[in-house]
Structure formats: structure tokens, C-alpha cells
Amino acid sequence: MILTVTLNAALDVTYRVPRLLPHTSHRVTGATERPGGKGVNVARVLAALGHQVTATGFAGGAVGAVVRELLAADPGVTDALVPCADTTRRTLAVVDEASGDTTQFNEPGPQITPAEWARFLTRYEELLAGARAVALCGSLPPGVPVGAYAVLVRTARAAGIPVLLDTSGEALRRGVAARPEMIKPNAAELAELTGSRDPLPATRDARRRGAHAVVTSLGPAGLLAATADGTWQAAPPRPLSGNPTGAGDSAVAGLLSALTEGLDWPARLTRAVALSAATVHAPAAGEFDPRTYEEVRGSVKVTAGQAG
Amino acid sequence: MILTVTLNAALDVTYRVPRLLPHTSHRVTGATERPGGKGVNVARVLAALGHQVTATGFAGGAVGAVVRELLAADPGVTDALVPCADTTRRTLAVVDEASGDTTQFNEPGPQITPAEWARFLTRYEELLAGARAVALCGSLPPGVPVGAYAVLVRTARAAGIPVLLDTSGEALRRGVAARPEMIKPNAAELAELTGSRDPLPATRDARRRGAHAVVTSLGPAGLLAATADGTWQAAPPRPLSGNPTGAGDSAVAGLLSALTEGLDWPARLTRAVALSAATVHAPAAGEFDPRTYEEVRGSVKVTAGQAG
Numbered sequence: 001m002i003l004t005v006t007l008n009a010a011l012d013v014t015y016r017v018p019r020l021l022p023h024t025s026h027r028v029t030g031a032t033e034r035p036g037g038k039g040v041n042v043a044r045v046l047a048a049l050g051h052q053v054t055a056t057g058f059a060g061g062a063v064g065a066v067v068r069e070l071l072a073a074d075p076g077v078t079d080a081l082v083p084c085a086d087t088t089r090r091t092l093a094v095v096d097e098a099s100g101d102t103t104q105f106n107e108p109g110p111q112i113t114p115a116e117w118a119r120f121l122t123r124y125e126e127l128l129a130g131a132r133a134v135a136l137c138g139s140l141p142p143g144v145p146v147g148a149y150a151v152l153v154r155t156a157r158a159a160g161i162p163v164l165l166d167t168s169g170e171a172l173r174r175g176v177a178a179r180p181e182m183i184k185p186n187a188a189e190l191a192e193l194t195g196s197r198d199p200l201p202a203t204r205d206a207r208r209r210g211a212h213a214v215v216t217s218l219g220p221a222g223l224l225a226a227t228a229d230g231t232w233q234a235a236p237p238r239p240l241s242g243n244p245t246g247a248g249d250s251a252v253a254g255l256l257s258a259l260t261e262g263l264d265w266p267a268r269l270t271r272a273v274a275l276s277a278a279t280v281h282a283p284a285a286g287e288f289d290p291r292t293y294e295e296v297r298g299s300v301k302v303t304a305g306q307a308g
Numbered sequence: 309m310i311l312t313v314t315l316n317a318a319l320d321v322t323y324r325v326p327r328l329l330p331h332t333s334h335r336v337t338g339a340t341e342r343p344g345g346k347g348v349n350v351a352r353v354l355a356a357l358g359h360q361v362t363a364t365g366f367a368g369g370a371v372g373a374v375v376r377e378l379l380a381a382d383p384g385v386t387d388a389l390v391p392c393a394d395t396t397r398r399t400l401a402v403v404d405e406a407s408g409d410t411t412q413f414n415e416p417g418p419q420i421t422p423a424e425w426a427r428f429l430t431r432y433e434e435l436l437a438g439a440r441a442v443a444l445c446g447s448l449p450p451g452v453p454v455g456a457y458a459v460l461v462r463t464a465r466a467a468g469i470p471v472l473l474d475t476s477g478e479a480l481r482r483g484v485a486a487r488p489e490m491i492k493p494n495a496a497e498l499a500e501l502t503g504s505r506d507p508l509p510a511t512r513d514a515r516r517r518g519a520h521a522v523v524t525s526l527g528p529a530g531l532l533a534a535t536a537d538g539t540w541q542a543a544p545p546r547p548l549s550g551n552p553t554g555a556g557d558s559a560v561a562g563l564l565s566a567l568t569e570g571l572d573w574p575a576r577l578t579r580a581v582a583l584s585a586a587t588v589h590a591p592a593a594g595e596f597d598p599r600t601y602e603e604v605r606g607s608v609k610v611t612a613g614q615a616g
Contacts, residue, residue: 015400015413022328022404025412031398062377066370090339092323092400094413096330104333105323105402 001078002046002256003131005124005152006039006057008109008141009081011067011090012286020096020103029097034286035070036091038137038166038249040077041286045253045275047076048288051260056080056127058120058141060110061087080127082120086110089141093245102243109141117144124152128159132260135252136175137166149175162259165211166252168192176210181259184252186217199224200231200305213265215255215272217248220280222273222300227265231305234269236277236296246286250275270300309386310354310564311439313432313460314347314365316417316449317389319375319398320594328404328411337405342594343378344399346474346557347445348385349594353561353583355384356596359568362386364435366428366449368418369395388435390428394418397449401553410553417449425452432460436467440568443560444483445474457483470567473519474560476500484518489567491519492560498524507532508539508613521573523563523580525556528588530581530608535573539613542577544585544604554594558583578608 016030035044043055059067059081067088071079089107096103112120128134134156136149145151149171156163162181165172168189176183176193183206187199193209196202199216203226206214213227222235254272263271274297278288324338343352351363367375367389375396379387397415404411420428436442442464444457453459457479464471470489473480476497484491484501491514495507501517504510507524511534514522521535530543562580571579582605586596 015415017413020330022330022411023407023409025414028413028415031415062370062374069370099331101331103330105325105336106333107323107336107339 001052001054001130002133002135002260003127004039004043004046004053004055004135004137006037006055006137007112007120007144007148008139009035009037009040009057009059009064009067009088010109011063011070011088012036012093013090014093014095016095016097019098020094020101033066033070035067036286038252039135040067040071041246041249042135042137042253042256043077044074045250045288046257047074049253049257051076051257052078054078054080054127054131056082056120056123058082058084058110058112058116059088060084063090064088080123082116082123084110084112084116086112102245109139110143112141112143114143117148121151121155125155128156128161131161133256134161134163135166135256136163136180137249137252139167140171146170147174150178153178153180164252164256164259166248176206179210179212181211182213182215182255183211184215184217184248184255186248187219190216204231215251215269217251217276219244223251223269225265225269229265232265232269232302233305234266234273234300234302236273237299237301240277240281240292242280242282244280247276247279249286250279250288266302269302270297273300309360309362309438310441310443310568311435312347312351312354312361312363312443312445314345314363314445315420315428315452315456316447317343317345317348317365317367317372317375317396318415318417319371319396320344320401321398322401322403324403324405327406328402328409341374341378343375344594345446346560347443348375348379349554349557350443350445350561350564351385352382353558353596354565355382357561357565359384359565360386362388362435362439364388364390364428364431366390366392366418366420366424367396368392371398372396388431390424390431392418392420392424394420410551417447418451420449420451422451425456429459429463433463436464436469439469441564442469442471443474443564444471444488445557445560447475448479454478455482458486461486461488472560472564472567474556484514487518487520489519490521490523490563492523492525492556492563494525494556495527512539523559523577525559525584527552531559531577533573533577537573540573540577540610541613542574542581542608542610544581545607545609548585548589548600550588550590552588555584555587557594558587558596574610577610578605581608
């Protein structure tokens with residue numbers, strides 16, 4: 001089983017409006033809801049790839065109940081979310097149908113009490129017993145200590161289980177120092193961590209800060225990996241147009257599934273790039289298009305660089 | 309007891325953001341929820357005035373459950389909402405803290421089945437047995453026949469109970485023809501009903517279409533009433549700045565409470581204008597400020613016009 005952790009799980013709401021005009025009133029023409037938060041997205045992609053997946057983190061209140069109900073509709077994902085008293089956050093994407101552009105609103109998330117955090121740590125240790133790999137994903141809800149990911153990385157490492165950490169800011173900085181197997185920053189997160197906007201030196205710098213491997217997302221240009229085995233760049237055969245929401249989460253699912261299958265770095269990166277491309281190209285945000293996945297993964301271009 | 313009907317009840321969500329920038333991502337700094345829909349707002353104001361109130365309409369799904377839970381926290385309002393299978397709508401107000409302006413998003417509401425509508429009609433007749441007055445408020449959710457308010461007006465009239473109808477568009481046009489005791493359009497709704505933008509002739513025209521009395525909201529300028537007893541304009545002593553959300557619902561509560569207390573038109577209009585002003589002046593949208601209410605109701609200026 002692969003374990004995904006989403007401490008700040010969410011209900012992702014999408015509104016479609018004919019045209020977004022600030023300071024006016026809009027009739028929402030379409031409203032959809034899906035379970036969200038990066039780790040939940042990763043779990044759903046892993047399940048679609050045929051992996052056994054367990055999703056943990058926190059869920060609370062009426063919104064948390066909806067997240068769990070929607071998650072139950074995905075037979076591939078086992079729900080191991082830990083209840084919290086405060087309410088799970090919503091994220092809202094308002095899609096302007098005239099331009100196709102999206103305006104995003106993210107609630108901060110539930111206030112987690114020290115007792116709830118302690119309960120989560122106990123549950124996490126129990127779940128690790130059956131896990132072959134762990135993904136730690138996304139922001140920390142209020143109340144969770146900023147060093148939370150460092151604790152979770154160390155606990156998994158002590159149990160001999162590889163960890164992929166995908167977060168940002170101070171949570172990433174502290175988590176990296178605990179030496180996760182992999183991190184997957186995008187260019188902005190990497191720049192914030194290292195102070196450099198030049199992807200190759202910054203990716204290598206991030207490795208020196210503690211991650212065994214750093215896979216930087218370069219958007220439509222693919223992935224750049226600095227690892228103990230070397231440096232690679234992997235790019236899709238052509239840039240795909242579409243909605244990039246969830247593309248990073250699909251890359252995490254690709255990297256982690258390939259890791260548990262014992263594939264080498266070029267094969268891991270190929271899968272991650274193809275899944276990202278298939279997510280950008282899917283009709284619904286955060287889903288992936290299986291046909292694009294099959295098509296792209298035969299033609300991802302992986303270029304080896306100098307040893308990392 | 310006063311009965312309020314909110315066929316399209318809502319969960320009113322308010323997001324505060326530092327500045328609204330379309331097509332970017334926003335961290336929501338404050339998120340609040342309250343039970344909403346015009347009739348629910350009217351019920352809460354009536355309860356605050358000390359009246360026994362029962363709120364009916366539809367509530368369904370996870371959002372409907374939250375509406376009912378929040379409503380239960382108001383001891384003055386009896387919840388007689390009828391369950392529906394589809395989910396109650398949310399409305400979202402995004403407040404730009406830099407400008408103070410609000411951008412509104414309204415979901416359409418639940419799809420009501422013919423069986424649910426029939427169930428509502430039965431419940432409505434039961435509730436009428438104990439009602440001294442009825443307020444029919446707001447939009448119709450999908451699936452409810454467009455002539456719904458005409459049916460509800462006729463049923464109440466047959467039971468000898470006065471009805472105030474506060475809606476818009478085709479639902480108003482059809483409802484008016486069933487001869488409600490009062491309607492309370494704003495200037496835009498009145499113009500849509502009558503084709504005239506001149507408030508006095510349009511208000512009188514709306515009476516000829518069937519309403520026994522028409523009370524038109526003129527925004528900060530107060531109310532204009534055309535009734536069988538005459539025509540009046542009622543204005544606050546000074547324009548009050550603030551958030552006009554809910555001011556119309558407070559006016560409805562003022563008119564209806566004064567009607568059940570047997571007050572004459574100048575006293576009804578005075579109460580409605582003072583409650584509206586106190587709502588505009590309240591710190592939270594849709595609440596009213598009791599001090600402003602007491603202060604303004606001593607100084608509302610009511611001017612009699614020609615017999616309506």
C-alpha cells in the first residue's frame with residue numbers, strides 16, 4: 001500500500017460563470033465538488049494506476065463529511081482520515097467561461113488542536129506499518145506545528161519507508177532538513193527554498209539541503225531531477241494546452257508509483273511527465289486522460305546531464 | 309405565528325480577501341457562514357423583534373444540513389423546512405478589503421422533484437393553520453413551477469391569511485395576479501414588472517396588476533407605498549452608509565410585524581424604514597443594529613400623497 005498524507009484536505013469547488021466582473025453579482029451556471037488537497041489528488045491518481053492507496057490527514061465538520069463521502073465513491077482509495085473538531089476547508093475555483101481563466105480562493109483550513117495532532121501521529125505510525133512509500137503533500141492547517149513534516153519524514157525513515165515531500169515555504173525548508181527520499185518543488189517553491197531562480201543550480205542546492213533526490217517541475221517544459229545517480233531532464237514531446245491544476249500531483253503519483261515498482265530514474269521521470277501531460281489535457285481539472293498518458297509516455301524525451 | 313417561505317433557502321458564505329484580482333489565487337483571510345435566503349433573513353429579523361416565527365421552504369444535502377444546524381442556534385425561529393434530495397445552494401460574497409466592494413456568486417439551487425413540491429404544498433397548508441401572516445420570499449429553485457407563488461398566495465388567501473410577496477421576474481408577475489396583500493419590489497424589480505422606471509406611476513401600476521398594496525424600496529431614499537388607504541413616502545432622517553445586504557428583508561419583516569400588530573400604514577412604513585436603516589448600519593451583513601433602529605424610528609419622515 002502507498003500512504004498519502006493530506007493534513008489540509010479540502011473540498012474543491014468549481015464555479016463556472018459566463019464572465020467574471022469584480023464587484024457585480026454572478027449567477028453560477030455550473031457548480032461541481034471533488035475531494036481535494038494535494039495528497040488526496042495523488043491518492044486518486046495512484047488508485048487509477050492500479051495501486052493500493054490509503055489517504056490520511058484530517059477531516060472535520062460538514063465539509064469534511066462531504067470530502068469523505070466523495071472519497072468513498074473512489075473504490076481504489078482507503079479513507080484513513082483522522083477526525084478533527086473544526087471544519088475542513090474549501091477551495092473555490094471560479095472559471096470565467098469567456099476567457100477560460102480561473103480565479104482561485106483558498107480557505108486557510110481547520111484549527112488543529114494539540115490533542116488532534118497527537119492522535120494523528122499515532123494513526124500515522126500505525127499506517128506506516130503497512131506502507132511501501134509515503135507522500136506528504138500540501139500546506140499545513142493552522143495549529144499543526146511548522147516542523148510537522150520533519151517529524152513525519154523522520155518517523156517514516158526510521159521505519160525504512162521512502163518519503164516524497166511536496167510542500168512549500170517554511171514547511172518545506174524544515175522537512176527537507178529531515179532528509180526525505182524526494183522532494184518535488186515547482187520553480188517558485190525551489191526559488192523560495194534556495195534563493196536561486198536558475199533551475200539546475202537551485203535543484204542541486206536543494207539536494208545539498210537534505211533531500212536524496214530533487215525533482216523540479218518546469219511546467220510545460222517537463223521535469224529536472226538531481227539524484228545520487230545523476231541529473232536528468234525529461235520533457236513531453238510537445239507542449240500540451242489545457243488546465244495545469246493537479247499536474248504536479250500527477251507527477252508525484254508517477255514518481256512514487258514508479259519508485260515502488262523498482263523502476264530507474266529515466267523510467268520514473270517518463271511516467272511522471274506523461275501523467276502530468278495527461279492531467280493538463282484532461283477535460284476536468286485534476287483528472288488525467290488515459291489516452292494522452294499512453295500516447296505521451298512512449299515519446300517523453302529524457303536527457304542525462306552531469307552527475308548530481 | 310408568522311410563517312416565512314424560502315423555497316430557495318441558502319447557506320450564505322462570506323469570504324474576505326485583501327484585494328480581489330481576477331485570474332489570480334487568493335488566500336481567504338476570513339470565511340463566515342449564515343443561514344440565508346430572503347425568507348430566512350425575514351424570519352430572523354422577526355424573531356429579533358420578539359415574534360413567533362416559523363420558517364419553511366426546502367433544505368437538502370450537506371449544505372441544507374448546515375443551514376438547519378445554524379438556524380437551530382436561533383431560538384426564535386422554528387425550523388419547518390421540507391427535506392429535498394438535491395443539495396441546498398450556497399451564495400458566496402467575496403469582500404475586497406481594499407475597496408470594501410463585494411463580488412457575489414449565487415448557485416442556482418436544488419432541483420425540486422414534483423413529489424417534493426407536492427409534499428411542500430401539504431406542509432404549507434398545515435402550517436397556515438397556525439399562521440397570522442405569511443411572507444413568500446426570493447427566487448424559485450429549479451423544478452418548482454414558475455406559477456408557484458400564485459398557488460401559495462391563493463391558498464393563504466383562501467385561509468384568510470394576509471400574504472406579503474417579495475420576489476422578481478416572472479415569479480412576481482404571476483404571483484401578483486393572485487392578489488397578495490402586499491408586494492415589496494425594489495426599483496429594478498418594479499421596472500421589470502411594469503415597464504416603467506418612474507417610481508410613483510409604476511407603483512400604482514403594480515397595484516392595478518393585483519397587489520392590494522405595493523411598497524417600493526427606493527434604496528437610501530426609503531419606501532414608497534401605494535395602498536387602498538392612500539399613498540405615502542417614508543424616508544430616513546439621513547442616508548446611512550454601510551452594507552445594503554438584507555435591508556430589503558428587514559423592510560419586509562418590519563411591514564409584516566406591523567401588519568400583525570394592527571398598525572396603520574404610516575407606522576408600518578416607519579418601522580420598515582428604521583429596520584432597513586439599522587440593517588445597512590450593522591457591522592455584519594444581514595443583521596440589524598438595535599441602537600440605530602431605536603434612534604431612526606423616532607425620526608422617519610412619512611409624507612402622504614394622493615389617494616392610491
